[in-house]
Amino acid sequence: MADMRKIRSVFAVMAAVSLLAGCGEKKTSDNNNTTEAAAVTAVTTEAATEDTTSASSDTDYVELSRKLLDDILNDDFKPVMELFSENCKEQLTEGVLMEGWKNIKEEGGNFIAVKESKTETEQGMTVVTTVMDFEKNDFDFMLAYNDKGEIEGIMFTYHQEEEIAPQVTATFAETCIKVGEKELDGMLTMPKNAEKPPVVILIQGSGQHNMNEGSGELATFNELAHGLAERGIATIRYNKRFYQYSELAADGNYTIQEEVLEDAGEAVKLAKSYVDEGKVSGIFVMGHSLGGCVAPSIAKANSDVQGIISLAGTPRDLVDVVIDQLTAQRDAAEIGSQKDSLQEMLDDAAVMKEGNDKDATLLGWGYNYYNSLKELNIGETAKSLDIPMLFLQGDSDVQVYPDKDFPLWKEYLEGKDNCTFKLYEGLGHLFDDEDGHLNKQVMDDTAEFVKNSVK
Structure with missing residues (x-):
């Protein structure tokens, strides 16, 4: 659609x-x-x-x-x-x-x-x-x-494929699932080499993405789910609400609760039912980019979550991140008309930053969306958590900055012994190597963190 x-x-x-x-x-x-x-x-x-x-x-x-x-x-x-x-x-x-x-x-x-x-x-x-x-x-x-x-x-x-078929290999088996009252299409990936494995719920970045956060075998969440399964970790992934039901987002003025948090809560409930059935053990949330930003809020709202992993997330206000990205693009633009268009967006961002115009829009999102993100108070929310937290960042990321966003997590969480931080040399926003495959060390570190954090 x-x-x-x-x-x-x-x-x-x-x-x-x-x-x-x-x-x-x-x-x-x-x-x-x-x-x-x-x-x-x-x-x-x-x-x-x-x-x-x-x-x-x-x-x-x-x-x-x-x-x-x-x-x-x-x-x-x-x-x-x-x-x-x-x-x-x-x-x-x-x-x-x-x-x-x-x-x-x-x-x-x-x-x-x-x-x-x-x-x-x-x-x-x-x-x-x-x-x-x-x-x-x-x-x-x-x-x-x-x-x-x-x-x-x-x-x-x-381009994103509309249908994603479950796979069965020597190391894992997948089953189609439905998440929440919206019955979002999803996938449960279970390793064959582990009994009652912990399960990780995968949360995509901003924009409307399918459960794989992409298309083809190299799609980020497709590779992540299969890679973690090979390391003895189960995963749940599902379509974002407005990917599956784009008509519900017609005006762009929804909130982060409607876009991500409500459905994440439903995914946690589903995972908890698997725990009660003896199918899996601990429940973890792993978010990429925007998903990594809101992972602390998901954990705070759902006490069954035993730990979180943030892939290229940031505790900063989204408007500030947008301003940085737009400014970099404007300064790099070679054509005057493009510079003008980017400056117009920066002007919109300045209005959104002031927060006084409830009719303001910025890149298709309205006041309610940005304000709902701001109200999450991501850094302080993370600081309030006592569960294990893992923060991963590539030092070549040009969207979430390794010299600005990554250190800010450390500032908020200074002195807390439940936090682990890892910076990967040469990796960008998608954490993939030159061949396009997700970096194996990232999956190794994630699997080790999850296994060590299961209660």
Whole structure:
């Protein structure tokens, strides 16, 4: 289902910050390289220009979208821009498109082919999604057309497979599960070499992710679940609520409770039922990026959690992290129009930081979302916990900073003997090596921590 919240969100540059995302989904390939950020473009239009070349009522939108994509592949953006409304043209310049497309090609590697297309109707718009096959990462190219044939939105996102099948190997067996009243699709991965193993609940980063936090065998949580199972640890992973039900997030003004915490609580209840059945032993929560930020809050709200692991999380206010990321992108931008667009986002961030405008939005999220995160008081929450906590960080992370965010955990938790901190040389936000596989030492350290922390 098309994510209309993104299409109708405030304008975002193609080289958008990942917002503590567990994005950077990795394609199954021996040539895969680390991917640090998702690339998204979203625009909204309110009115069409009278001289815009509009599609007719009998237009084949799949054929049109593929033609426009062919033009973009040839670095020709004029045909797609001719279908933009005047308002859309004011927001999205050719320079920004060119710079964004440059980032897409850098993230994807060598282009291979245009694959399948699908058409859906969402809120009165026709949304065409075309899969683009690249060497390192596949992307979905989305165009949203109104009933006049005008382009209402354009977006590139990492491609994610809709269905994930359970696997059975010599070392682990997977079972499909449902989490909570929303019946979120999930997976229980049980090791075959351990009796009553501890179970780790995996929490994704920001953005709407499936249970694997990506697609293919190299997806972060897919590799993590299988790697931990090989080390005698069970895992529970599940779709984020607004990935499975994108219509529930139409206005972007939900809270972190609705996006993550409520469903995490349901996952803990499910894990507790496995404990009561004698299937597993202790319960742990492991969050990546934003998931690593809120892991302390999940533990505080659910007393059955015996320990937490934070992968590239931060106790800092999310708005401050966004400002740092946007500032870095603005300063690095080579095209004036892109600098201007990033500065506009920084202006939005300044308004959000002041916290006085409840109608404020920043990169598609509203006041309620940022405020709900701020109210978690993450650092103090972590400080209040007496359970074992493990904080992992890559020293080459360009999204959560090893010289700013990682030391802040240590400041909050100074003097507490229940905390362990590990910094990995050469690893980025996804903790994967040059071959695209999740670093084995990270999985070894996680498994050792969990086993040593089971009560």
